[in-house]
């Protein structure tokens with residue numbers, strides 16, 4: 001309504017207005033890119049691993065020394081664990097989803113291909129793995145007990161059969177014909193005997209696993225090394241009790257071991273995504289601080305302007321301005337500055353994102369984030385200007401006649 | 405037009421109570437030109453502020469055009485100031501960030517007047533004070549006399565029925581003061597009611613009626629238009 005005179009008055013205070021607009025633009029650019037990154041991380045963190053996480057825990061077992069009867073020890077341990085009340089099932093493995101480390105290999109359709117078709121995790125498993133993890137078999141069959149072999153340390157495996165995830169099956173055979181097909185892994189042929197719905201790799205939060213988050217393969221092996229993991233599934237609601245009992249039982253069976261880590265899957269997940277969570281928190285803190293600094297900048301500059309214009313505010317009041325009109329003046333002034341800042345900020349935000357797209361393989365930012373950022377910065381401006389504007393509105397009209 | 409009876413204005417601070425006005429009664433008829441004189445600190449500005457609805461009286465009654473305005477709310481007082489009253493200040497009080505045109509525009513915008521109407525009125529007001537050529541100038545680019553003429557144009561543009569001036573020539577030299585006074589007389593001839601505070605006896609005598617304020621009370625000197633200064637004995641008997 002009174003935009004033109006506000007603009008001309010602003011022309012005479014342009015440095016302050018320009019600096020605040022610039023600050024708002026930078027805030028907007030950083031804010032919406034941060035929100036975008038945070039949102040991306042949260043989405044990644046929310047992906048399902050395929051494991052029945054509420055009821056599964058993992059126990060890292062390290063034998064003292066290098067025992068030569070590993071096969072027997074593993075069999076005794078498993079029999080002991082599986083016999084405990086409250087235990088649904090258990091199996092030993094070299095790794096598990098979200099662990100952060102494990103085995104991977106290229107997968108090929110033909111022998112001696114130069115480039116593999118894709119990559120996959122290699123999980124060593126026995127016929128209890130599917131039941132323990134709680135993964136759903138979509139097609140084919142589980143391993144049978146007689147298919148489970150012993151795999152010596154640092155040896156290449158030649159599994160006759162493997163179970164693969166649907167993601168891997170579809171990648172290798174997009175027409176859905178994976179079951180029963182021969183693929184080449186670990187330098188040899190093997191047959192896909194089963195397809196499970198979903199099982200994430202151990203590398204969910206680092207760039208290594210980015211390209212094949214759900215390419216996993218179960219190989220029918222018990223791994224003959226002194227350090228490996230037991231994966232155990234408890235009856236619903238009995239996880240805590242079962243975790244204690246399993247540790248007690250294992251020590252009863254044989255004390256010559258260290259149970260290096262015993263973790264619920266919630267802990268495994270928290271550990272796996274610690275870097276993402278940290279980044280999200282840091283960005284959140286940066287954004288909050290930035291918003292606060294910008295808000296204080298606006299409060300400060302507007303307060304300064306109010307003090308500087310006390311006299312003319314009194315004169316305006318004397319000439320008939322209501323308190324609302326004075327309040328509205330400063331709010332409008334702020335909207336103008338914020339709009340200019342937001343316009344520049346939107347361009348900066350997109351520019352910043354494009355730079356990250358080329359430099360860090362970021363995704364392109366969606367217009368929704370930029371819009372949310374622009375609205376947030378405009379709202380912030382209005383919020384910050386309220387207090388000094390109310391102060392301005394309370395300047396009495398009699399100030400016009402009294403010496404300032 | 406103005407009927408004030410037993411007005412008091414008290415300023416309270418933590419340590420003292422100052423009676424800036426005490427038991428002030430005064431009537432001003434439509435179309436009168438009243439000069440208000442009095443020693444410094446006697447309450448002239450306070451009187452003008454109450455008259456112009458810039459401040460509310462602590463007690464007493466004030467009728468403006470028959471309407472009791474002594475206890476009106478802030479918005480209503482703002483509206484009356486905007487529509488009925490024009491102000492001319494000793495310190496000119498132009499808004500330094502706005503040019504002459506926009507300065508005169510300020511009260512008209514608060515009246516939500518249409519753009520074309522505002523433009524017409526601003527043009528007429530500027531012509532009347534002889535500053536049409538300066539519409540795009542900023543206050544800092546004008547002399548004191550010119551600034552005060554812009555201020556008068558600003559007060560005029562809204563066609564107020566009541567014009568209040570607090571020492572309008574106080575910051576001007578004699579020649580510029582004369583020009584301002586002539587403008588005020590012209591406005592008065594056109595029908596406006598004018599109340600002007602002044603220290604200058606020469607200006608005071610050009611008004612139709614002189615009101616003397618001493619210690620927050622009125623001594624009406626309409627019977628003695630040639631009064632030339634403070635006359636304590638007279639004031640005391642009248643009080």
Ligand SMILES: Nc1ncnc2c1ncn2[C@@H]1O[C@H](COP(=O)(O)OP(=O)(O)OP(=O)(O)O)[C@@H](O)[C@H]1O
Pocket residue numbers: 415416422423424442443444445446447448449450451
């Ligand atoms: N806001 C205020 N708070 C406290 N006391 C005030 C205030 N404004 C005015 N006064 C006091 O009220 C009295 C009248 O002041 P006022 O400004 O009306 O005098 P004046 O007649 O206009 O004086 P001058 O001729 O010097 O302008 C003075 O004693 C002054 O100190």
Ligand SMILES: [Mg+2]
Pocket residue numbers: 448449450570
């Ligand atoms: Mg005064």
